[in-house]
Amino acid sequence: MIKKSFFVIEKSNGKVTKQPYSPIKESLLLDFKNRIEKGELKLRCECSDEIELKISNAKSPYLYNATRQYKHSKDCCRHPEFVGSSPYEKAWSYDEEKGIHIVRIEGVYASQLSEIKKTNSKVKSNVIYHEGTGSNKGVSTVFGLATKINMMAWEGVVLGNKQRIPTDKYELAKHVYGMASRIKLSSKRKTLNEMFYKQVNIRSVKVKKDVYFVYMYVDHNRSIEEDILHDKTKKDILFCKDAFGKTNRFYVEKEEFEQKKKIEPHSSEYVVAGFVHKEDLYHKCMTLYNYCLIPLSHRGLYSESSHEKNIYDQLCKKELKFYKPYLPIEDYGGFIPDGLIIGKRKDIIFEVFGITGMPSYDIRKKEKIAVSKTENFKIKFNFKYWEINE
Secondary structure (H helix, E strand, O other): OOEOEEEEEEOOOOOEEEEEOOOOOHHHHHHHHHHHHOOOEEEEEOOOOOOEEEEOOOOOOOEEEOOOOOOOOOOEOOOOOOOOOOHHHHOEEEEOOOOEEEEOEOOOOOOOHHHHHOOOOOOOOOOOOOEOOHHHOOOEOHHHHHHHHHHHHHHHHHHOOOOOOOOOHHHHHHHHHHHHHHEEEOOOOOEOOOOEOOOOOHHHOOOOOOOEEEEEEEOOOOOOEEEEOOOOOEEEEEEEEOOOOOEEEEEEOHHHHHHHHHHOOOOOOEEEEEEEEOOOOOOOOEEEEEEEEEEEOOOOOEOOOHHHHHHHHHHHHOOOOEEOOOOOEHHHOOEOOOEEEOOOOOEEEEEEEOOOOOHHHHHHHHHHHHHHOOHHHHHHEEEEEEEOOO
């Protein structure tokens, strides 16, 4: 059995409660830290009686081993070689001492146009989805990396010290930048935060050596424009806005960009996320190479369908505190729901059932509803779902 939790042990009466490593509210960690310092409780990993846990003094607190003497078991999510069950786990590991998530990702220079051409609007290829296949099994795609950061940032606002949903997509983008300080590509020394693209002097950038990470909003009010280079060749320019609403320009291949939009057509709002470099000595802009387009809700949360987007937008209008989980929930049968609303007494797991005519989807739908009716589930959660038939 996979271990993804830790135990909270009351020293006065020996009472033991179980908490998942992720997600967990910062306020709860700070409360645990305060009580540990008072000698009221101790924390230990689910995988071993020997592994006592402490809480860091960092601005965003995290759990780490009290001693290096004991190691987590390989079936524990804190083990560096742990391989989970979902695409958002398989390519990721965790550095406990530094509190940094490490992701194995496909080559940052990989152009995707040839693969995208093979993909029609009804099928998502592994190139733009979450996880690689074949020789890239256990490797995250850029789409997988970017969507997870998006959800982590939203979750960080809801469960962090703000305890609310983001006010708009630009606030969320600022939190994406902050979250990226806790993420590192396995092939790079710098954190993703340190690789973030800032408006640089293009002349000082080394051709195909300096690589930057982009997370910006596509300016849907401006079409792709042509730029004529010094040698009279033409390049397509995409206009994007950063977290402060400032306009940035990047070279793209228009055909590739339009193909990506066709595969994720259910929103007018997109994040362009991925890697850029200077492709030629005389280029005026950086070039988007390995990148993805993420369809968004109005406030910037990754939405997998138009139905999901509409529900997220409705919840935001009501200012309900919710987030989109990216890891399986043990008490929900190991499923990943479409969302979770923070309740006063019990949290509400919700689903947006909007696919018809797919037997495997119908089976999972029945299984989720069945799990929601079990006593173990009802102790911790309430359940709500929207059934949308087209």
